[in-house]
Every structure is written in structure tokens, then in C-alpha cells.
Amino acid sequence: MGKSGKKPRESHRQGRGRRTSHFGDEGGDDLPSSAYDAPPPHHEDSSDDYDDGTNDATAGYEREEDADAGEQDQWGAGSMPSKFHLYQLSVQSPKGDISYLQKFFLMYVGGRVPIHLQEDFCGTALLSTEWIRTDARRTAIGLDLDLESIEWCLENNLSKIGADGYSRMLLFHGNVLQPKEARLVKQRFNDLLQGLHVNSGNGSSGSNSCEQSGLANLKCIANSTMSEAALPGRDIICAFNYSCCCLHSRKDLVLYFRHAFSALSKRGGIFVMDVYGGTSSERKLRLQRKFPSFTYFWEQEEFDIISRQTRISLHFQAGKKQMLRHAFTYHWRLWSIPEIKDCLEEAGFESIHVWIREMPNTQSSGNAKEYNANRDVKYEESQRFNQGDAWNAYVVGVANI
Template identity: 80%
Template sequence: MGKSGKKTKESHRQGRGRRGSELGDDDLPSSAYDAPPRRQEDSDGDDSDEATAEGEHDGGAEEGDLQGQWQVGSMPSKFHLYQLSVQSPKGDISYLQKFFLMYVGGRVPLHLQEDFCGTALLSTEWLRTDTRRTAVGLDFDRESLEWCLENNLSKIGADGYSRLLLFDGNVLQPNESRLVKQKISDLVQGLNFTSDDDSTEMNSCEQSDSSFTKCAANSTMSDAVLPGRDIICAFNYSCCCLHKRKDLVLYFRHAFNALSKRGGIFVMDVYGGTSSECKLRLQRRFPSFTYFWEQEEFDIITRETRISLHFQVGKKQMIRHAFTYHWRLWSIPEIKDCLEEAGFKSIHVWIREMPDTKSSGNAKEYTADRDVKYEELQRFNQADAWNAYIVGVANM
């Protein structure tokens, strides 16, 4: 996420019957499609493809944090490349907070649940922003969760560690998901968890005076006594991993039930436009690597598509299919209907038009215009490419 995202211009799309953005000067949230911009020095600088230990943008961890994760000459982890090219947790948090204040308000949101969390970069950044904050991450990819513990969580120290619970499990059966913990960090004094080794001394979870119950590794989410969540999010099009309508409604019900009884919001993103329904390859160049988004196919009967993310590091090293997703590209009205069915009282759609994927040069280098902000809209004419945030509000 580049600093240029902070400059706000008056939206050129006002006057089409749309409500102008009420959001101020923010970083944009993250998305695999809406890739973070180049920093000024990225475009000015050395164009060589040599791998360096530099951070590419200010989206996730601080620049200093990025250094040292990636040694010159060594192949970076696919998770590290993903975080650098796709994620912008500061932008996510700024939008989440504003959505919460607009639609719930009356208190500072403290408790986040990041569903489909992958490496839970957003959760770890959330913990940094306020020492009262807690986060719960849920994903069924153990490798991502463990990478988070070793690479993201290890940077926020013991205090942060005690405020994050990562669960390995299916969002459709969250209560059966199992707590994942880091053995090394477990040894740090004063932590809120027990290690695998001493879990025999503890029967699942015990009440403690801190924000979370003290839980043994492998406890289930239903064992843990968690605060009602102020915000639950499912980012980077993760809801598209669910292909059946009944699963989408079931997932939304779980999210609704986990929100605070004092009111909370569920936020997800989705993309679309004519370019989303055909084969498409976009690329974005960073100083030390190139990120590729490839839509391999789109079935108009099932609305299923396969997206692959590839990375090229240096001149020759290619990580093909670093991530591949089989998605059902849900439409906004389908999502709204399912949210309503799950109990959400009001639903708000925030959209941002994306640059035309067919305009000259874009196929080679897709550069999002950071000055086009998200707006809450009731209607939006089809475009080549758009990205949307859908906010479900649960006012109990």
C-alpha cells in the first residue's frame, strides 16, 4: 500500500446520483485485484530484477519488519510475496473502523474476527493499533496459520501474542475448529496460553483475567470463551470459496451469531465487471518481483472461475500457481439476499471502479488509481472492473 493512497481528490463520479465518499484520507484496503500502488521510489528507482530485502509498500508490516525476511539471493516465501503484493492491513483497518463507527458507533471496536484469515496479517496489525484489542483468526490451511505464528505474530511480542487466537478449521463449522499455537512463543513468560507439552495439565480452557480465556493447544473454538466480536471480516474474495448458497447463508449465520450483542458488522469484499468473466492476466511489477493475477477460465452457467497467483522473482525464478483458488463469483444481490436471510438488519455496498483492464498497457502493468475512493452506492452501471465491500450490520 503506497502513500499515494492517502491523497484524496473529490470523486469525479459524484453527480451520478451516488453518495460521495464519507471516508476521509485513508489508505485503501487490500485486495488481490486492487493491488497496492508503486511507491514513488519504486517507479523512479532501479529497474533491475535483483531480489533485495526491501519492503515494497507500506501496507502490512512496517518497512523495517519486511527487511530481513528475505535474504538477497534466497527465494522468498510465497506467503511473504502474497502479503507484499496483495495485502494492505492498515487500509483495511481504517475502512473497518469507519464502517463500524458509521453503522454501529458508540464505542471503539476492539474485538475482530478474521475469517479465511490465511496468514492473519490483518489480525496482527489490528493488535498493534490498540493494546485493548483482540483478534481471532480462522482458516483451514494449517501451513498459513503456522507461517503467521512464526513470521507475523513473532513480531508483535508477548503482549500481542496473548491477544490473538488462531483456529484451524472450516468457517462452516467454526465451533469445531482447533486452536493453533506456537511452541517457541509459548515458552515466553507471562503468555496467555499453555504449550502443547503442558496442555495435559489443563483441561481445554480456563477462565483468566485477561481478554481471552487461557486455552490449551487443540482446544476448540467452542471451548474458548470469546468476547462478542465487534467486526468480522472475510477479505480477498474468500466468500467465493463457498460455492453453495446454503453454505454461504450458513457461514453468514455463524458470523451473525459471533457478533457482539451490542451490535457489530460483518465486512466482505467481492470483485466484478465484464473483465471478471473472461480469461484475464494482469501483472504488477515491484522492485524485486512481479505479481501475476490469472483468471484461467470462467463458466457462465456455474459462475465458477479459477484464479491463480504467480510470482516472478528476479529474471528467471518463477513461482507458478503459488496460490490457486476455485471460486464461485457471487453477485452483489445474491450476497445481499443471503446476508438478509442470515439475520443482518441492513446491508451497505461500497464500490470502487477499477481502471480498464483492456486499456493500453494494463495487460502488462495493471496500476490501480489510488485517488478513486470507495463510495456507498445504491446503483452502479456495469464497468470493465470494479471492487466492492459489502457491510452487513447486526444491531441486536
């Protein structure tokens, strides 16, 4: 994510996100991506102190519930959980995403099991961590411009996998519009024994190989840019949590798609992104979900119909008085599906597929405190879809088939 004052091309997240380091106080740094496509909440009876009279609803979307109540209750009364931890519990569902990624790959590429993943706009790289955790053959590459979130991943997510996980996952600090210049983030752990050194025979985007092994290989790779490291051609590249909306111009969106296309395996690969829309996405809106230990708020503060730009803020409330306002704030350009398809085609993708599902009507809940999606409604591949109040979609680009 770009820092304040940098040029648009220097930031793959043009909308500045504000960071607060503690409850009730606002900061000014950028943060990783966010979304309101969240798993169904745990039900809890508690009062809502963050009430401005607007229509409240939970963003209880179809993805499976990954939030662990034990983790949510691990902080004591009055303590301040990490903003990244709250974000992962309330927004992300890596198991559900991985299930769809595997399905898309087998449907549109097939012939082998996907092994090599790249997660762009990775933030805390929770998806990449889950990817390598569930299969010892897998590797993952994460890329993000926010160094703080990457380091948080190393200390809190990847550390749970152990040395084997470190050897199969690389995190790069850099811009998705200039990925070859991204630098590998040094992994600061005593139990890190070796770096990732994978044969690039299935279509590598790297130009140089670190031939040594063990700690010597780690030292070599730790000083590498993405273009210098020997990386395998990726089977899957994904950009989730609506992160492509951080790119405001068509030129940048096509450029990003071209970089993704060139990094995919020559044996065939897929690029997958998510996008949301509907009439509710083009007006002021506040959605709410309750967890056992905190409440999560998604707030659409404005929408410009000419530029199609919007400002999204995420807030968290722990208890009745601990409020983390504007923990994440984004300035997004809300792309339409036809625009995305055109840009993917221009970037070289051979076929594009849209998987979409209708979301619950955000205006039908009245003053209800809980607003849940129907978990029986699944994403389906669609050629046509009538506009509604709210929808969510995966867009899949297929390459080298």
C-alpha cells in the same frame, strides 16, 4: 483450505490451491486466500520474462502501500523468499482495510470503539496482527483451515508483536462452516506468558470459561475448541481477499453468514466482506505488478457463465529466471452483489450496505508494463452502479442494532 479428496462441506475453500515449495517446481497443497486488489507498485525498470503475448496490466488498486522496500530487499540474489511473504507484500494492505472497518463500525453501530475482531479465512492473519499492534486494548481471533499458513503467522507475524500480542490474539484451525469445532493452534514460543481470557459480557459465543490464569490458563485454552473457549462477542467479523468465493453453494454461503451473525456482539456488530466484478472478471485476463525485488501476476484462466465459477492463479517472478508458477490457485464461485445481499438478509442481518469503486479499464493499457489505479478514487456507498470493465466492493452487514 481443504485437502485433495475431501468433501465440499469439509473444506471452506472448495477450490484447491496448489503450493510450490521452491521456484520453478509445482506442488499440490492448498493455500490461503488471494486477491488482485493490491496497493500501487513501486516503479522499477526491468524486463518481463513472463510474457505470453496477452494484455499485461498491474492490479494497482486503491489500498495504501504496505510493502516495505527494505523487507523486499532482505533476500539475496538466488534466494527463495517465502510464498507467504511474497503474498503479503503484493496483495494485502491491512492498514487500509482497518481504516474502512473502523469507519463502517462507527457509521452503522457507533456508541463505542470496536475492540474485538474476528478474521475468517485469515491465512497468515496479517490483518489481525496489525489490528492488535495498533491498539493495546484490541483482541483478534483468526480462523482458517490451512494449518501451514497459521503456523507461519505465529513464527513470522505475531512474533514481531511479542508476548503481549500472543495474549490478545488466538488462531483457530478449522472450517468456517463448522467454526465451533475449530481447534486453537498451540503457540510455540518461550516468551508466551498467558492466553487470551476475556470477559464475554458483551455477547459471548463461548459456552465454557477457562477460569485459571497464567500458564495454567494457557494450557486450558490450548486444548479448547472455539465453542469451549470463553470468547467475547465480536465487534467486527471480516472475510477479505474474496474468500467467500471459496463457498460455491448458496446453502453454504447462508450457513457461513449465520455463523458470523451469531458470533457478533449483542451490543451491535458488523460483518464485512469484499467482492470484485465487471466484464473483465468474466474472461481470461492477466494482470501484473512490479516490485523492487519481484513481479506479481494475477491470472484468470477461465470463467464458466453457467455456474459462474472461475479459476484464479497467482504467480511470482524474482529476477529474470526465478519463476514461482501457480503459487496460489483457486477455484472460485463469483457471487454477485444481489446474491450476497439476499444471503445476508436470510442469515438475519438487519441492514446491508455496499461500498464500491470503479477500477481502471483493463483493456486500455495496451502493452504497457505498469497499470495503476487512480488513488483519488475512493470507495463510496452506492445504491446503484452501472456495470463497467472492473470494480471492487465492500459489502457490510449490520447486526443487533
